[in-house]
Amino acid sequence: MTVLSEATTTVWTAVCAYTDLLPERGACALVGRHQIALFRTFDGELFAIGNQDPFSGAQVLSRGIVGTRAGEPSVASPMHKEVFSLVTGVCLDDPAVAVPTYPIRVADGTVEVGVR
Structure with a gap:
């Protein structure tokens, strides 16, 4: 018998219809206690x-400008224009800073x- 710890268990939450997400525009969803920015390229x-x-x-961040940097999908914060990778969450202007990423399907x- 395999027991998964809470840290490795992913809980999937339905947030919207795929067609509700407009290409290159962000949307925000509250999933549990997490505010999550969703993007469709x-x-x-x-x-x-x-x-x-x-x-x-x-x-x-869901209100940021969606684009690419060096071929990587990214979003620029509307506050100070720092750019974050949509793939890794790493700030492309300051790699010491990152935002969490979440699985999406x-x-x-x-x-x-x-x-998780």
């Missing part, structure tokens, strides 16, 4: 990162976010 790929800008403390047309 033009090619249809989904990303989920923490919504809090670590430089200002404001919950604003589509099930029967519904976007689900995983929280």
Whole structure:
């Protein structure tokens, strides 16, 4: 028998329909106690990162400017314009800073976010 600890168990929460997410625009979802910024790129790929800008403390990353830097999907914070990788959560302007990333998937047309 395999026992998974709470730290490794992912709980999936439905947050919206896939079609509700507009390409290159962010949206925010409250999953448990986590504010999560959701993004859909033009090619249809989904990303989920923490919504809090670590430089200002404001919950604003879902309102950031979506783009790419060196081919990597990213979002620029609307506060001070620091750019964060949507893949890793690392700040591309200051690699010592990062935001959390969350697993995201589509099930029967519904976007689900995983929280451990």
